[in-house]
Amino acid sequence: MFNEMVSWGELITIVLFVLGSALLFYLILTVANLMKVLKNVNQILEDNSDEIRKTVEKLPEITENTAKITGMLKDNMESIQTVVKDVEKISETVKNGVETIQKDIVLKVKSILDIIDAIKKYYDKRKASAKKKKKSTGTVYKYKYKPDQDEPDEVEIISEENQDDVPHKGYVKVESEVDETEDVIDGKATEED
Numbered sequence: 001m002f003n004e005m006v007s008w009g010e011l012i013t014i015v016l017f018v019l020g021s022a023l024l025f026y027l028i029l030t031v032a033n034l035m036k037v038l039k040n041v042n043q044i045l046e047d048n049s050d051e052i053r054k055t056v057e058k059l060p061e062i063t064e065n066t067a068k069i070t071g072m073l074k075d076n077m078e079s080i081q082t083v084v085k086d087v088e089k090i091s092e093t094v095k096n097g098v099e100t101i102q103k104d105i106v107l108k109v110k111s112i113l114d115i116i117d118a119i120k121k122y123y124d125k126r127k128a129s130a131k132k133k134k135k136s137t138g139t140v141y142k143y144k145y146k147p148d149q150d151e152p153d154e155v156e157i158i159s160e161e162n163q164d165d166v167p168h169k170g171y172v173k174v175e176s177e178v179d180e181t182e183d184v185i186d187g188k189a190t191e192e193d
Contacts (some may be wrong), residue, residue: 006014045052143152 144154145152
């Protein structure tokens, strides 16, 4: 059987027969799968036949409503465009108003507040320098008398800074007689609880 030589024509016929058989096998599998899909689709159609029927009955009404909405939109398109233009004008007006407030009013108020702040700083500075002058220019006159003289023999002028903090030579600093547990409020002494 295998002793004879196979010609090219026979070889091609055998290859085509094998390929045709394989193709026929895949075609049968595809048709089987297609039958399963069609069976499932048929089952879904049968299960939902009432809903599909209701939907099909409402299709003319849906089409009618769609046509009405399209007509209303067509009729109102000019109004919508007018509203859009009005909104643009309002937006521009608001923008201009905000710019006016920002440029004119806010800047003027800021300038006024800066002037008030500068005046306040000036008066605080003057007040501080007045306190400093008041504290630093204390003058003490010290008179030295000899016995039986009406006029002093020697007058010593002492000018020291911070007279309130340090007593002069020859003087003693006296502490307050108020207890540490008492506070003075409006001239009346009250005890803390």
